[in-house]
Structures are given as C-alpha cells and as structure tokens.
Amino acid sequence: MTFSESNTVEQMILDAAKRSDESVVNRWGYISSSRLPRQNGDVMIEPWVREALIRLNPEIAAQPDRADEVIYNLRACILSVQADGLVRANENFAAWLRGEKTMPFGHNGEHVPVRLVDTTQPGNNRLTVTNQWTYQAGAVEKRFDVVFLVNGLPLVIGEAKTPTRSAVTWFDGAYQINQIYEKEVPAMFVPNVFSFATEGKLFRYGSIRMPIDIWGPWRTQENEPEGSLADVRRTVESMLRPEVVLDVLQNFTLFATDKKHRRIKIISRYQQYFTTNQIVDRVVKGYPKKGLIWHFQGSGKSLLMVFAAQKLRMHKDLHNPTVMIVVDRIDLDTQITATFNAADVPNMVGVGSRQELQDLLGQDVRKVLITTIHKFGEADGKLNERSNIIVMVDEAHRTQERDLGRKMREALPNAFLFGLTGTPINRADRNTFWAFGATEDEKGYMSRYSFQDSIRDKATLPLHFETPEVKLKIDKAAIDQAFKEITGDLSEQDRDDLAKRAAKMAVLVKNPERVRAVVNHIVRHFQSKVEPNGFKAQVVVFDRECCVLYKQVMDELVGPEASAVVMHSAATDPKEWKIHSRDKDAEEKLLDQFRDPAHPLKFVIVTNKLLTGFDAPILQVMYLDKPMKDHNLLQAICRTNRTFGQEKTHGLIVDYIGIFDDVARALDFDEKAVQQVVSNIEELRKALPVQVQKCLAFFPGVDRTVSGYEGLMAAQQCLPNNEVRDKFAANYIVLGTIWEALSPDPCLSPYEKDYRWLTQVYESVKPPSGNGKLLWHALGAKTIELINQNVHLESVRDDIETLVLDGQVLDEILRDAEPGKKAKEVEIMLVARLRKHLGNAKFTALGERLEKIKERHEQGFLTSLEFLKQILELAKDVLEAEKQTDPEEERDKAKEALTELFSEAKSKNTHIIIDRIVADIDEIVKKVRFDGWQATTQGERLVQKELRKTLLKYKLHTDQDLFDKAYGYIRQYY
Helix, strand or coil: CCCCCHHHHHHHHHHHHHCCCCCCCCCCEECCHHHCCCCCCCCCCHHHHHHHHHHHCHHHHHCCCHHHHHHHHHHHHHHCHHHHCHHHHHHHHHHHHCCCCEECCCHHHCCEECCCCCCCCHHHCCEEEEEEEEEEECCEEEEEEEEEEECCEEEEEEEECCCCCCCCCHHHHHHHHHHHHHHHCHHHHCCCCEEEEECCCCEEEECCCCCHHHCECCCCCCCCCCCCHHHHHHHHHHHCCHHHHHHHHHHCEEEEECCCCCEEEEECCHHHHHHHHHHHHHHHHCCCCEEEEEECCCCCHHHHHHHHHHHHHHCHHHCCCEEEEEECCHHHHHHHHHHHHHCCCCCEEECCCHHHHHHHHHCCCCCEEEEEHHHHCCCCCCCCCCCCEEEEEECCCCCCCCHHHHHHHHHCCCCEEEEEECCCCCCCCHHHHHHHCCCCCCCCCCEEECHHHHHHCCCECCEEEECECCCCCCCHHHHHHHHHHHHCCCCHHHHHHHHHHHHHCHHHHHCHHHHHHHHHHHHHHHHHHHHHHCCEEEEECCCHHHHHHHHHHHHHHHCHHHEEECCCCCCCCCHHHHCCCCCHHHHHHHHHHHHCCCCCCCEEEECCCCCCCCCCCCEEEEEECCCCCHHHHHHHHHHHCECCCCCCCCEEEEECCCCHHHHHHHCCCCCCCCCCCEECHHHHHHHHHHHHHHHHCCCCCCCCCCCHHHHHHHHHCCCCCHHHHHHHHHHHHHHHHHHHHHCCCHHHHHHHHHHHHHHHHHHHCCCCCCCCCCCCCCCCHHHHHHHCCCCCCCCCCCCECCCCCCHHHHHHHHCCCCHHHHHHHHHHCCCHHHHCCCCCHHHHHHHHHHHHHHHHHHCCCCCHHHHHHHHHHHHHHHHHHHHHHCHHHHHHHCCCHHHHHHHHHCCCCCCHHHHHHHHHHHHHHHHHCCCCHHHCHHHHHHHHHHHHHHHHHCCCCCCHHHHHHHHHHHHCCC
C-alpha cells in the first residue's frame, strides 16, 4: 500500500469536513465533481444559485425569473476580473455575498437587499464539498484539489500536497494558488473568501493576492502543536466549519487601500477572530462587563479593533451600539484612525476636541468614535448611561488606571470596557488587571497572544541584539562645569552623589567625543549591515538636544538628505531646533518618504516620538542610546519586528546605553512564557561554520577546485536520489537563511568560496518542475550577488561585548524579587575574606581597591567585561596575600575568592552574563585543581582547556586579556 496525496491529505480533508459526528449541526455534504450540474467553464453552479435566490428572497420567490437578473449581474461581476483586476472583482462579489447589493424587486420598484447566502443560519444553505474540480478558461485548464461551495458558489479552495516527500510542503500548494491559479484563471477566485494549503503537517491560509510569506496558521488554543495529520485534521474541523467560513466572509474580511493607493484584501488571523468573538459574546450576554486582551506588539491589535467594531455595530441583538476606541497618545490616535479609514469602516468619527466628545455622547450618537483618553479630562459626571456602549482601550497599561481612567468610567457608568495591551504586564502590575481583568477570567486576562506565538506564526520577527562598546575619554572638567551652578550650597556628599548620577547620564551622553563616536559607529554599521539589504533605521537618543547634536554629526558623514529629526517642538526652542519642526501633514509626508525604499531618507532620529504606534515594516534596526524601562522599552524595540517580505528575517537592536538586562525584565511575563526572546547576531555567526560543514559533508572526497562538467558531475554523484537531495536541500536552506541574515558581515568572507560552490550545486539539482518551493526557493538577493561575484566583504569587525538572553538568564535575573533590598544587604556587608584580616595593611589596601572598582563600575566608567577583568586581578592578589599569611588554612578551605569579591562589588548595572562567567570560573577551580597541578604540563593543559571551553560558551574565547587574567587567578590556588 502506497501513501499518495489523494488517499492521505486530500481524503483526510474531505472526511474531516463531512464530520460524521452527530453533534455537529452544520456539515458539508460531499458530491464528486463529476456529478455536479456544471460545465468545466462555469465558476458557479447556477441551478443551485437560482434555487437559493428563490428560497432566501421572498421578492424573488414571488417572481422566480428575477433570479436570472441576479445571476446575470453575478456573471458580469465574474467577467469584470479581466478589466478591473481580481481584488476589485472579489470586493464587488463580496458585497453580493454579504447582502449589501440591492435590486428593484420591491413594491413600486423599490430597491431591496438580495441574499445569496444565509450568514446567520448556515444550515439554511446548501453546503457542499467536492474534490478534483476542473475549471477551463479558453485553452487553460486547471484542477483544484478541494472546493467548498455554499449555494453553488465556490467560497474556499484548498490544495493538498503529499506528506511523504520532504522537499514538498504547504508552500507548494500556496504557490500554485497564489502564483499560478489566481493569475491564470482569476475568474475562479472572484467569489473566494479564502484559500488554504497543507501537506498534512502544517496548514496555512490566505486571501487573494496575499503574499505567501504572510499566509497564517489557524489554532484553536494556546500552544497548540503542529506537524502531524491529526493536527491538520483538528485545524480543518475548526476553521472549515460552515459557520466559521460564513463568519469570516461577513465579519472578518476587509478591503483596504494601502500607502501606494492599491486596493488590498485583508483577512483576520486566528487570534483576531477568536478574540473579537469573545468580545461580542460578552457584550451580547451582558457580562462580564470587561476583559483584558494581551496581544504582543505588532501582532495586529489595530485590525482586531476594526473587526470587533464592525461586528459589534452590525450585530442585530445589540440595537445599534456605540463603539469607542480610546488611546492615550496622539500618535496612536493617528495610527488607528488611519487603519479605520483605510478599511473604509462606515460611520467612523475621529473626535477632535473635548467638547465634541461630550456633545457626541450627550446626543447619543451611534457610531464608531476614536478619541484620546485626555478628552475625558473635563468630563463632569455622567455623559451617557446606555449599556450598549463598548469601549476598547488601546495600550491599557499606561494612563487608564489614573484620574483620566476614572473620569472615563464615571462618564460611561454602564459601558463595557475592554483593555488591549501589547506589553507584557508584570505580575506586580495589579492595577491593569484590576481595571480591565474580569474576575471570571482565571489568569486575569480574557485573551493572550504572546511574543512566542507571534514569532512562531510569523506575525512578527525575532529580535537580535548587539551591544557595541563605545570607548570614550571622560572629560571630568566638563562634568564639573556643567553641575557647578546647580550644586549651590549642597554638602560635599550630596554634590558627589549628584555628580555621579549626572556623569552617568546627561553630560556623558552629550559629550561631543562620545556623540561623534556613536554616530560614526551607527553610520559604519548601517552602511555595512543594513543598507545593502534595503532596510532603514531609527536612532533613539537621550533628549531633544541630542536629536539635534546627532543630526549635525550625521549630516557631516552622510549628507543632510539621509536623516531627519522627528520631535515635538515648543515656542521657546532655540532656532537651531526649530528647523526640525513640522506640522502633522508634513510629518506624515516625511514618514511616507521613510517607508519608501527608493527615497534617500535612511534614518529617523527621535527621542519620544515614533516609539509607539509607528508602523514602518522597512525599519529593521534601532540604534538605541537612551535609557528606557518596562513597557516603554518593549514598545520601542518592537518598532523593528514587523514583517517585510522574505528578505527581512529579524529586527535588530544596537544598544549603546546598556539596557540589555532591562529587556530581560521587561519581557518577563507569566509562567516562564519567554524562553528565547532576544537572539543574538553572534548566535548566527557561531552557527555559520557548523552549517557549512553539514552541507559539505554530503560531498566526501570531492575536489571542489575542479571546474567544468567534471567537477559538477562529481558533486551530483554524491546526491544520487531524491531522498539524499531533499536532505541536502534542507541543510542548504538553513545555511542560506543564516547567510542572508548575516550578509554582508565580514565573518562570511572565509566561507564565500564554499558557499558559492554549494549554491551552484544546489541550483544544478533543483527539480526542473519548480516543485518544492519552500526548499527549492528563489535565492535571496545577497546570494545572487555572491554568485555573480559582486559581493566584497571588507568592513572591519566591531569589538563587541556579546550577550545572549535566554530563559535561564531570565530566571537568574528575576530570581531576586527585591533587588533593592538585596543591594542594601550587599552595601552593608563586608567581604568575609578581607574582614578576617582586619588591621593588616596589605588587606586594607586590597579592600580599598575593591571599593574603587565597585565605584567606577557603578558610575558607568567600566563596562561589565572590564569590571570582570579587574575583579579577576583583585581575586588573584587576594589569594596571593592569603597564601603568604596562612597557607595551610587556605589550602584546606579552598574558598571561592572570585565569587565572594564579585558578590560584594557587582551592581544592578552588571550584566547577568558576568555572574554566570564568575560561577563557571570558580567551578573550574573546584573541578580540576589538585595539589601541585601548576608544576605539571598535564595539569596546566587541563585547566587551560576547561577555561577555553568556558569562555567559548560565552563567545569570549578570542579575548586573550580575559583569558590571561582568569588563568592567573586560577593559578593562585593550591
């Protein structure tokens, strides 16, 4: 028995759709395509359409030949695809399907709505599923694997692929639909609601002309698995139910105008579908009166609100409700209003003033109102007591719990309140849970869509993180001068404290040498790693003065047209600041230029603006030189995580200020949900040589210097059949993804010849049919350049302190629930080793040295890596002093000097990675030391090997200075 496409995946879809389960009310009836009353050139099964028109429309039932008039209009709509394009024709047909079209069939020729399908009672329709549907348009004939019809109208088309060949995936089916069928036989897709593709492992769906890379999965619950026929069957049984298909048609499909004034079709993702229906269910039932919706940044909250607003407004049981969208910032107001406008949401009003808000509520207006929370500031008492007012509050974690939120609740005492947030809420943040979380919701939230969910579903991209070290000369005189005037009559201690805090922030950040060093690095980094791939950058700086300072240096380096400052302005601003002031229209025009790949504007420089609500998928890298925390930090860095074609594989944060640990804390939410949040460029660099070797391992003994057909034949002989070729293709694609993400990083240079050779072999064995588009896909832009020998990687590698954030590090960061208390304990604690030798001048000097190291690190003058090196040297000297003082006692105890000294000196600014390195170095001491090991070659080799392995784990094995200091410390032990 063989497993084929038709007897496995295709048959499973048909069986799952038919649902023999008696509890299922609405189910599809199967009819083979050969028995359908249609010709191969028919899109609709017209006898069934005619029958439904008569059954669902009393005016047509009274005069059945009117059905032919409607069918004539439907045929004209299908034919219009040739002139108007598929999206316009599909939009027009959708209006017919939704009952939005009218005909003069009423009394005295009055126009009445025409119903093609009953979207409220799916069982009132003829529900049919068929397979191997043939459609012919002229000389072109195509066969569709599975077609779902409602009243003879093909609303859903599916492609099934074989589950037994690894080079063939759901992508192949999606490619057939998106790139072949929709283009060659577009008429078949004029009635289409959505299409799907599966190979029995993954299920993905999309709407007409939707790029394949944003086709999405459909999940019925959190952390649902994928990968088997059973998983796909569960998805089919959920999404392809008649009631879901008709709900998507009626309430979860939008036709919008994009930035280039093109018409596009948008279909909801599963989290938007289920959450909208949760909102509607609560409002219809009347309780609970609130709910917290927690969907990660970039996963489509604005569209969720559009879908919810539309369904609520259309719901017959809600009696024409008022829907309010409340935001807390003007830029969010602009973004959401633009989303609603683009989607042509009817009866939408952007509230312009506080008075207008009060007037609209006082007049009991039944529309979709978009307003800021601040417009409730002067509301006095109740403005409207109706219970069918539904309020959706965007970014609910910020101002909604304070006075403005209270005023809003007083003004609308009986309204439903739903809070949406994209930022993980710490468990300590009880206010947000109290304000929006219903007690009926077990975990405090009604719906959650996590960072892992959004990355897994490719709704957003992973974040990569780089921390370049900006070395600068500290100008002490400039710091003293800057604070001289404001210290006044402060005590010397207070003045020192103030100077330390100020030195750490404003003055140092604006130091001209530092500004130039940072901007220099930004430009070099951008030109070598970001610009060649066609992406753009956001520079986030300390304050508005920094915006101007950075812009001045950037103009010198790359010219004034390459960057622009976007910041708030005030009447009192200096004149050199005012040149960056723009009105709302001018700012929007500038941002459209930034979004345009062809425009020379590459950088936007900001401090507060564009950190929330700013959506520019072309933005890949954020150069972050401003201290931020919690949700502000998270919202900012997630500007980079929007998808943008297949070339954009990740968002990148280049951190100059040292907020790495704060990212970890900000992303800490609930049940260890974050396991691997921020990946690091260094991880990819580490994976590159491993993956190259995996690919080369397919060609043992092949001389890669041999050119011509002899060399290629030798390579191909190592790939004798489809199974081996598929394995090679799978490994090559992983390599290609790494290569594209890193390009044009100079670390690629040593592997360039091997990669070019592997690429040519890969191309030579690619199936001629073009099947297997997921594995045998079009090569990325950087690889094509490489093949053409136009890639020259010459930039110098930065000296980067690399840190990797993973679940284990998060746990260690967050284990201490009261860091303030812990810091105080450390502050008042004396190091045990030094306390034992009170009165000994040698140990007193070592103690003073420890305090100086600690102070310099706290002031920000030592990076975490430099701090570790100095602590290592100190630990070595402490051990040396102890050996001379009481060697017998110390030999017995074998204390961990490094751990104790580090615990005393570390501060909240110390990267968590350093803590782990310290522990690992002291572990070497305990694991490998034996009396007299320093005098044996074997002992030294063993310790050096362990130390190299430890530093390699943290990608610090190339730092010889660190190795020497660590080895020197270990040598002091007996």
